[in-house]
Amino acid sequence: MRSVGKPVNGFRKKDRIQRTLDRLYGMAFVCASYVYAKRLRSCTRMGIDLPDRQFRTNLDRLPDCDDVEKIELLAVGRRAVRRGELDAVILNASGQRGSIAVYNALFQKYKLINKQAAQEGLELYAEMWDDAKENPGKHPNIDRLMLVVAEDMTLVGKINGKYAS
Template sequence: MPLFAENLRKLPGISHVAAIKLLDEAGEVIATIENKSGSQGSLAVYNHLAQTYGAITPEAARKGLEMFAEHAEDARANPGKHVNIDRLKMLVEERKTLRTKHVFAL
């Protein structure tokens, strides 16, 4: 299985994305992933999933968990340590979808 760093190198760039807002079924923003140190990998994965699947669906979330590779294993062992991975796991388990709204950098 490829490591997270290898998977990241295959994803589209995110320099044009300031953040991605995640919206629930009511359209409420439940989380924001910003383009800043510590969350750029998550932003790249969620950006790719949103572009590929149109939303963060259970299928997209499964793919995202694969992309997070060794970090997904760490998240399973340490709930709460990786909230963006925990969220993907929840979407798979609860069969829910989150819509995304990109905030573009100026």
């Protein structure tokens, strides 16, 4: 702190000063709780205060998507199985409205779904993500995000027939 011209009060140990400097310059002290908190803060850029461990609570915090009828997903990139072809369609129907909200929020923020966007999407799914890990195939929209993270794929979306922009 002294080296950047800020007063240091009460720091007696050199490692505390170094830790403070590291945080000041963005080289954060890494522990499990810090990594989780950093992911939570990254979700606030989507207009979410903090993702909760309840999917329903996270849905209430997402941007409105009543005008979205469907989202068409196209796989792109070298790891895509069917490159450039229609991968899936998520309709705004009962049972898929939550996925419409999550995917719409991700496309609004990132314009496409890459590994980082998929990770944020999985955190928004909260307890549903845990269920999808235990029961593969039960939640195909969550499985798709897990595949994007695992295979480092990219999904491009067409919302109501128009590419996300």
